[in-house]
Each structure stands twice: as C-alpha cells, then as structure tokens.
Amino acid sequence: MKKEELKMTAKIINGTEMAGAISEELKEEVKSLKERHGIIPGLVTILVGDDPASVSYVKGKQTNAKDLGFYSVQDNQPADISEEQLVSLINKYNRDPLIHGILVQLPLPEQINENRVIYAIAPDKDVDALHPVNAGRLMIGEAYYYPCTPYGIHQMLIRSGVNLDGAEVVVLGRSNLVGKPISMMLIQKQSKANATVTMCHTGTKNLAEHTRRADILIVAAGRPKTVTADMVKEGSVIIDVGVNRIGMTPQGKAILCGDVDFETVKEKAGLITPVPGGVGPMTRMMLMLNVIKAAKVNAGKNSR
C-alpha cells in the first residue's frame, strides 16, 4: 500500500446538505402552521448600507425565507441613517402583526450604537437572540431562541454524532454573536451539552497549548488560517466559523476562506467543516427555524 493511502483524512461535514435536509423538515412545519393556524411566518431583514459581505448574507437569508414560503421583507436603509431613525423603523416592525422575526444585519455603521439597536427589538421577535433578555435566558439555561450561528454549530455536532457530554471543547473568539453564546450552550447541564469549555481570545497566552487539548475546536477568530495543523489534536472535530474574503474571481465572485488552514488541518482532524459550505448554510437555516418558533409564539402555540 502506498504511504498516502495510509494517511487519515478528516470526514467533511457538509453544511449545505445538512441545511437542505432541515429545510425539508421545516417546509412541513410551515405547511401545517398555515393550514392549522392560518399563520405564515414573517421575517424582515434590515440592511444598512451596502457592504458586499452583508449584502450577500442578507440575500441568502431572503432566498431561504422565500423557499420555505415565508412572508419576507427586505428593508434596505442608507449607510447614513441615524440611530433614532433605525430605532423607529424597528418599532414599526415590532408593531407589525405580519412580521414575527426582525433581523438587523451586523455590523452597523459607526454612527450607530449596535447595542441600542438590538435593545429596540422586541424580545419575542428577536430571532437573532442577541437582545439581553434572550442572551440572559441562554445563560441561565432557559433559552427560547438560540443565536443562529451557535445553534447551527450545535446542530452540526449533534447530527454528526459527536458526543458532547464531558468533551473538551475549546472556543477561539469571544464575540456576542458566536464565541460567548456557543460556550454558554455547551456548558449547560443538559443532554447534548455538558461539555468542559475553554474560551480563548486575543488575550490568551500559549494558544496552541489550549487548542491541542481540544476534542472539539470551534474557531471564530476572524482571521484567515489562524489554526494550523500543529495546533490541533489528531482525530479532533474542527468547526470553522470564519468567512474571510481573500480575493475575487475574474467573474467578480468573492473567494472565501475560513479561519482554519483547511488543507493541512483536514489531514489530522477526524471531522471538519469547510468554508464555504460548512457553518454558513446552517446559520441561515437556524434563522428560519427561529422565525417559525416566533410565529408559533404569536399563534399562542408555544409559550416562553
């Protein structure tokens, strides 16, 4: 047998395929909500400015919403909108009975205080789960909505048969969108959680000492190829949350890469997510799931 044939290569978790399967499950749920309760899940995505990455993310979310038969509104606002104007817009959607979920695409321009905008969203319509009420509920183990990216990561791990109970998890990055909430989700004393979580960030000394201990390494560092093969344990599970635009094709399409050096790390890991086609499609599908949950709250079918 040739030497290369003996080498282990990680199994790739296909986020596009997994999200497609969940979409089929959700279509049934949307149909039944419509037939039994006369409710069509409604989502508004608010985009401020025209940052190409944000434009593309929002487009993906709208495509998913339409595919599932949602009532979906794309609200584009100029980059120089004031905080007050944005907050009044949110209040309008808070009162709109056809809208169950409000998503304000982040980041926002400098003149706007992101937290003030997030606080303006009614917690029941906060399908991003970023409002302090939802973040607090997550912390105390009483979450109704989970933030979409951590929710997608959790589903990927569960659906790939990864055992979380007692696992050594290392999270790289401490953002409110990913690092903090995924850590909170995985430490809960609940089934499909109960892991030992270490959070690493720019203040961490000897990063590789931590990452090499990880059975599951979740990377949301925001920097291309932050994690290299020498930093990971043989056979570990690697979840790459990074989306870095490193160039353009001659056709004008963005060339993306993750925060993990995929080509070398896949030779050592047991399971790995690619970029693109890994966490991204799952994030969008979890948003859809949250909008359906929000529609159910509205219908009085679920309580929170």
Ligand code: GUN
């Ligand atoms: N920007 C990047 N990821 C996200 C997300 O999950 N939600 C929102 N609102 N903005 C983002």
